[in-house]
Amino acid sequence: MEMPTPNPAILSRKARLVERLLQVLPVESVIHDEVETRAYECDALTAYRCPPLVAVLPSSTQEVSDVLRICHEEGVPVVPRGSGTSLAGGALPTADCVILGVARMNDVLETDYANRIIRVQTGRTNLSVSGAVEEHDFFYAPDPSSQLACAIAGNIAMNSGGAHCLKYGVTTNNLLGVTMVIMDGTVVEIGGAHLDASGLDLLGLICGSEGQLGVVTEATLRILRKPEGARPVLIGYDSNEVAGACVSDIIKAGVLPVAIEFMDRPCIRACEAFAGAGYPDCEALLIVEVEGSPAEIDAQLAVIKGIALSHDPVELREAKDADEAGRIWLGRKSAFGAMGQINDYMCLDGTIPVTALPFVLRRIAEMSKEFGLDVANVFHAGDGNMHPLILFDANKPGDLETCEAFGAEILKLCVEVGGCLTGEHGVGIEKRDLMLHQYSAADLEAQLAVKDVFDPSWLLNPAKVFPLSVTRNRRAAQMAAE
Amino acid sequence: MMKPTSEAELAGCVSELKTPVQVQGGGTRGVNGPGDVLSTTGLSGVTLYEPGALTLVAQAGTPLEDIVAGLAAENQRLAFEPMDHRALLGSDGAPTIGGVVAANVSGPRRVQSGACRDFLLGVRFVDGQGTVIRNGGRVMKNVTGYDLVKLMAGSWGTLGVLSEVSLKVLPQVETEATLRIGVPDAATGVQVLSAGLGSPFEVSGAAYDPVAGEALVRIEGFAEQVAYRVGKLRDVLGQIGAPDTVEYGEKSERIWVNIRDVAPFHGQAGDVWRMSVKPTDAPGIAARLEADDLLFDWGGGLIWARVPAGTDLRARVGSFSGHATLVRASAETRARLGMFHPEQPALAALSRGLRDRFDPRGVFNPGLMDQVVEA
Numbered sequence: 001m002e003m004p005t006p007n008p009a010i011l012s013r014k015a016r017l018v019e020r021l022l023q024v025l026p027v028e029s030v031i032h033d034e035v036e037t038r039a040y041e042c043d044a045l046t047a048y049r050c051p052p053l054v055a056v057l058p059s060s061t062q063e064v065s066d067v068l069r070i071c072h073e074e075g076v077p078v079v080p081r082g083s084g085t086s087l088a089g090g091a092l093p094t095a096d097c098v099i100l101g102v103a104r105m106n107d108v109l110e111t112d113y114a115n116r117i118i119r120v121q122t123g124r125t126n127l128s129v130s131g132a133v134e135e136h137d138f139f140y141a142p143d144p145s146s147q148l149a150c151a152i153a154g155n156i157a158m159n160s161g162g163a164h165c166l167k168y169g170v171t172t173n174n175l176l177g178v179t180m181v182i183m184d185g186t187v188v189e190i191g192g193a194h195l196d197a198s199g200l201d202l203l204g205l206i207c208g209s210e211g212q213l214g215v216v217t218e219a220t221l222r223i224l225r226k227p228e229g230a231r232p233v234l235i236g237y238d239s240n241e242v243a244g245a246c247v248s249d250i251i252k253a254g255v256l257p258v259a260i261e262f263m264d265r266p267c268i269r270a271c272e273a274f275a276g277a278g279y280p281d282c283e284a285l286l287i288v289e290v291e292g293s294p295a296e297i298d299a300q301l302a303v304i305k306g307i308a309l310s311h312d313p314v315e316l317r318e319a320k321d322a323d324e325a326g327r328i329w330l331g332r333k334s335a336f337g338a339m340g341q342i343n344d345y346m347c348l349d350g351t352i353p354v355t356a357l358p359f360v361l362r363r364i365a366e367m368s369k370e371f372g373l374d375v376a377n378v379f380h381a382g383d384g385n386m387h388p389l390i391l392f393d394a395n396k397p398g399d400l401e402t403c404e405a406f407g408a409e410i411l412k413l414c415v416e417v418g419g420c421l422t423g424e425h426g427v428g429i430e431k432r433d434l435m436l437h438q439y440s441a442a443d444l445e446a447q448l449a450v451k452d453v454f455d456p457s458w459l460l461n462p463a464k465v466f467p468l469s470v471t472r473n474r475r476a477a478q479m480a481a482e
Numbered sequence: 483m484m485k486p487t488s489e490a491e492l493a494g495c496v497s498e499l500k501t502p503v504q505v506q507g508g509g510t511r512g513v514n515g516p517g518d519v520l521s522t523t524g525l526s527g528v529t530l531y532e533p534g535a536l537t538l539v540a541q542a543g544t545p546l547e548d549i550v551a552g553l554a555a556e557n558q559r560l561a562f563e564p565m566d567h568r569a570l571l572g573s574d575g576a577p578t579i580g581g582v583v584a585a586n587v588s589g590p591r592r593v594q595s596g597a598c599r600d601f602l603l604g605v606r607f608v609d610g611q612g613t614v615i616r617n618g619g620r621v622m623k624n625v626t627g628y629d630l631v632k633l634m635a636g637s638w639g640t641l642g643v644l645s646e647v648s649l650k651v652l653p654q655v656e657t658e659a660t661l662r663i664g665v666p667d668a669a670t671g672v673q674v675l676s677a678g679l680g681s682p683f684e685v686s687g688a689a690y691d692p693v694a695g696e697a698l699v700r701i702e703g704f705a706e707q708v709a710y711r712v713g714k715l716r717d718v719l720g721q722i723g724a725p726d727t728v729e730y731g732e733k734s735e736r737i738w739v740n741i742r743d744v745a746p747f748h749g750q751a752g753d754v755w756r757m758s759v760k761p762t763d764a765p766g767i768a769a770r771l772e773a774d775d776l777l778f779d780w781g782g783g784l785i786w787a788r789v790p791a792g793t794d795l796r797a798r799v800g801s802f803s804g805h806a807t808l809v810r811a812s813a814e815t816r817a818r819l820g821m822f823h824p825e826q827p828a829l830a831a832l833s834r835g836l837r838d839r840f841d842p843r844g845v846f847n848p849g850l851m852d853q854v855v856e857a
């Protein structure tokens with residue numbers, strides 16, 4: 001993966017930069033020792049590493065503003081970082097950058113149950129947002145699998161999703177307001193506790209902009225009352241086509257399950273070996289979960305079971321109690337761990353129209369043979385967000401490259417059938433060079449124009465999202481201005 | 483009037499513009515400025531509809547009516563429940579799906595399902611230089627690049643002319659019911675709505691009608707679900723408001739069409755304002771408005787106010803958290819007060835920057851969205 005050559009002029013000015021940062025931050029918030037900066041050398045895309053020039057850990061919006069103003073004046077690139085759980089390399093540093101970590105900013109600023117909002121500093125982890133309102137039986141809906149560790153800042157940057165978005169939407173649907181600092185240090189307030197922000201939808205634009213438009217320091221999030229209960233049903237089929245048709249029929253029937261998860265045979269076997277959840281050995285497994293009171297759940301599951309039976313399943317198992325529900329989810333929730341035990345793996349997250357599911361699974365199986373690497377599929381079927389896990393051996397020379405080439409072909413396939421490169425992980429560096437498969441030069445130019453407006457000197461997370469060839473002139477203009 | 487019949491023709495049309503135009507779909511939503519009309523009604527038709535994938539793609543000028551009918555045939559609907567502005571504004575014509583998106587028109591279900599922008603999956607549009615731009619797609623989860631889809635929703639034609647939109651649709655519900663709860667004042671009304679929306683019973687509409695002195699709470703779903711939730715909500719909300727009556731089926735539907743379209747204001751003189759506020763702030767703000775008529779939706783978070791013609795409602799209410807849009811007024815009042823709430827300078831600079839980049843010649847609805855708070 002190519003990253004831009006570090007700017008030697010910036011490297012040579014490290015001492016001055018550190019000195020200026022220390023004028024606005026306490027000494028423990030500025031990390032510049034070469035051993036210590038290594039803690040920030042990568043995110044969850046661990047195949048790529050590069051220690052930053054400096055890492056700073058501000059503790060207020062004012063400090064974030066000061067840091068950005070200084071870096072802007074010094075012409076130093078800034079890479080914002082939440083908890084560093086990006087699977088796409090969204091927080092990968094360059095050697096000439098300042099990592100701006102918001103992890104110390106993790107306070108709850110306001111909880112308001114009458115208006116159903118919580119206001120937090122964005123270094124707070126996703127799960128601890130729900131934790132802060134749990135005693136009142138409320139929760140924050142977007143639930144990425146990394147929710148124990150990932151920060152709201154990163155969720156906003158990547159517009160994170162989760163298993164329950166079929167019903168509750170993704171981050172952008174649950175974000176009502178932000179305090180954001182743009183690259184020149186200006187603090188802007190957008191939205192608030194009201195349901196729609198005024199003027200152009202800048203909130204929608206910022207969410208998912210991968211830390212390239214500004215650093216969000218505070219967020220107003222929608223919170224919801226927890227449902228009375230939830231219950232899953234497990235349905236096994238001997239063909240992916242039939243499982244796909246079942247998903248489509250459930251959706252059409254007017255039941256809105258909170259989750260529809262899909263696992264294929266390689267994934268079922270690995271999970272079974274790892275967790276012993278009692279899954280049947282079949283081609284495709286669906287876990288469908290509905291919410292409500294016990295009677296409401298019965299009524300919804302009756303509809304779902306009727307549809308499932310009309311497709312002649314090899315297994316149909318409804319959870320009778322919490323213990324059985326736990327076991328149905330156990331395998332699915334341990335899927336990534338199970339894969340990690342077998343092998344190194346790369347996790348993709350292309351999205352496809354639900355109707356293209358059987359075709360895409362068949363093609364992935366064919367490509368798996370061509371590339372000589374196994375792949376297991378586990379994904380959110382209700383919204384078409386796939387998670388193919390390609391297994392490879394990091395110690396075997398060339399295997400990572402083959403895996404990446406295979407992954408790129410799967411993502412191109414997703415685009416060809418009418419889908420997209422990434423449903424919830426973001427582009428980062430990982431899918432940067434595939435952007436021209438999804439968008440024309442003019443489509444990308446419109447996106448670059450947005451960055452020009454928020455960050456005219458192209459200093460915020462500059463080498464991400466777009467192919468380097470497309471952004472070269474803009475980044476070079478900045479270097480030349482030095 | 484210019485009325486291109488294909489996206490390519492639209493692009494050609496725009497690139498040859500010498501003077502500003504008014505971008506228009508059905509022309510029912512009250513944007514009347516100077517300049518020739520650039521109509522999208524020549525771009526019509528559903529391009530793709532997959533009920534099993536809950537997605538619909540349509541050309542921007544497709545009449546909303548056609549889309550609603552097509553969805554109904556498959557027992558589906560636009561869950562964001564777009565308002566029909568015609569009776570309120572005295573406009574005629576046929577609303578288009580592009581107009582709905584450009585104005586981000588969302589109805590009572592906003593509190594539960596989301597706004598129009600939350601259901602918009604993809605757009606194609608022509609920018610101010612005549613370039614065709616595509617963003618998003620037709621899948622429900624998509625974080626590939628910047629979200630210009632949201633940016634285009636509610637941009638009122640100021641950034642580009644929509645040529646095609648792609649939407650997430652949802653199944654129709656089996657049935658619905660509305661609880662009518664008597665309340666003495668707005669504060670109690672909002673309290674009832676907050677309790678309903680903060681319950682686990684999936685309230686999909688929450689309005690307060692001060693004339694009737696009623697808080698209105700809607701529940702939708704399967705018959706068993708609705709019956710169960712009505713019972714539960716009666717217990718919870720009956721402790722705050724007076725014993726209630728319940729309307730089912732068509733009677734309930736009619737209540738929400740009337741709230742969606744602000745029916746109590748129809749045929750009444752004066753200006754109409756729409757305010758977006760924090761729900762619990764609504765009673766206090768409403769009291770400062772000295773309005774002739776009020777209606778509260780979105781759990782109190784949306785205030786409709788009818789005031790004497792020419793009133794500067796923003797000046798009257800003073801500082802508050804939220805914003806006020808002038809929905810119906812004379813051209814003179816509109817020009818004097820601006821349709822949209824003035825933005826803070828830092829935010830306004832970003833918005834202006836975006837408009838300058840997407841429409842550098844300033845040919846699309848100039849002046850419509852550029853009010854700034856004076857320092």
